[in-house]
Amino acid sequence: MEESVNELRARCIRVFESSVRKTEKAFVRMSMNNQSTTTITKRLVALKIGLAVLNDTLSQQSYRYSSEELLTSRDILNSMLPSMRKILSTSKDGSPQRTLLERRIQAFELVIKILKTN
Numbered sequence: 001m002e003e004s005v006n007e008l009r010a011r012c013i014r015v016f017e018s019s020v021r022k023t024e025k026a027f028v029r030m031s032m033n034n035q036s037t038t039t040i041t042k043r044l045v046a047l048k049i050g051l052a053v054l055n056d057t058l059s060q061q062s063y064r065y066s067s068e069e070l071l072t073s074r075d076i077l078n079s080m081l082p083s084m085r086k087i088l089s090t091s092k093d094g095s096p097q098r099t100l101l102e103r104r105i106q107a108f109e110l111v112i113k114i115l116k117t118n
Helices: 005-032 038-058 067-090 096-116
Strands: none
Touching: 005 038, 005 096, 038 067, 038 096, 067 096
16 A cells, blocks of 8 residues: 555654654763763754654645754755665664664655755
8 A cells, every 4th residue: 555645754753753752862871971962962953853844844834944954954864864774784674673764764865855845
């Protein structure tokens, strides 16, 4: 059965919500261990903007971020794709990890595509 555009966006929203939660937890751990949080902070902001873009697109609202913020977010999300693809290439077919990675990559690609058109 073919997935509708709205179903795809809804699934991508769930993926981004999960990514935001995981990144927030990693940020807290890193902060408690006095580790540098510069990169994870940038990624967290990009993930939150990506989530907002998905939500705004689904509800047909205009974006609440500047074009510079959207461009930066797109670049950061795009820079995260190679590491996900590398992990995907070593994961076993049919494994839960592979399924999650495939969905995450698809969600990132959708957000990047949306950000490129705006």
